[in-house]
Amino acid sequence: MVSGKPSKIKSFKSDKNFNYILVLLCLTLVFLGKLDLIAVRNVKAFLSDFLAPVTYALNKPVKEIAGVFEDVKSAGSLREENVRLKSEVRKLRVINSKASSQELELLELRELLKVLPERKNQIITGRAITAPGGVFANTLLINAGKNYGIKIGQPAISSLGLVGYVVNVGLKTSRILLIIDINSMIPVYLTNSNWPAVVQGQNGKLLKIKFLSSKAVPIEGEVIQTSGHGARLPSGINVGKVVKSFSGKFYVKPTVDFHRLTYISIITNKTSLPVLTKTFQDFAPLQKPDSSLSLKGLNLSGKRIFESPED
Secondary structure, three states, X not given: OOOOHHHHHHHHHHHHHHHHHHHHHHHHHHHXXXXXXXXXXXXXXXXXXXXXXXXXXXXHHHHHXXXXXXXXXXXXXXXXXXXXXXXXXXXXXXXXHHHHHHHHHHHHHHHHHOOXXXXXXXXXXXXXXXXXXXXOOOEEEEOOOHHHOOOOOOEEEOOXXXXXXXXXXXXXXXXEEEOOOOOOEEEEEEOOOOOEEEEEEOOOOOEEEEOOOOOOOOOOOOEEEEOOOOOOOOOOOEEEEEEEOOOOOEEEEEOOOHHHOOEEEXXXXXXXXXXXXXXXXXXXXXXXXXXXXXXXEEOOOOOEEEEOOOO
16 A cells, blocks of 8 residues: 655645745846836847838738728719709709899899989998997997098998987097987888888887888788988988787897997998978878867757867
């Protein structure tokens, strides 16, 4: 019978030798990690220099293949873009031909009706040197005055629409009353239905519609323009759009942002404040009230009688 003691001793010695080897290897690695060897750095640099051309040579075909795929994709997108542009060009040609025919038709109708051409506006543009005033004075000042031929009553506009009209002129400055001021009343008309009206400022963001016929039905979003009645303002200038309040009333929201005005143009070939004459155009004059008072009552027979205080 063989005893198991020698085998146990051999396995113990082999485990002990293996542990010694691991400890020695760990100490060697720690020692090498602490050393800043120049040779190791030189080897790393050499390997980097050696592998760089190899890496470039391997990456170049990959980049070329990727470029080919990109060219194929771009060619497909360019083909689609070309088809879309050709379609838009055909549409634009149709629209251009229609516009040309309509222009010729308009010229022919003007010649047929002998329509008088409108005078071209003479415009002086100045820079706003003040912001709109407080609650009770919505005006601003521009750096152009009598030296440029500006007069009281001339309209002021911006690229978006009507700003107001001149109320005071100095030698080099002019003061403009904005259409949002409560003292401003502008003759306008509804562009969809052609009904005339007057818009008045309320010292706020919206304009009040006045003197509009009861038959007129404003449409929300409808454009409001100057009508030219009274000959103070030219016709066709954008004033704003119709908006509807929560209460169901209609107002006009100006197209101009009065807090962001920089440059303002004055139409200088328009006359100043109109002079009232005995003749009225477009609108019937208001009837003068009767100065005499009449007293109503009943006589002894029960009939209604009218007596004036002069009797």
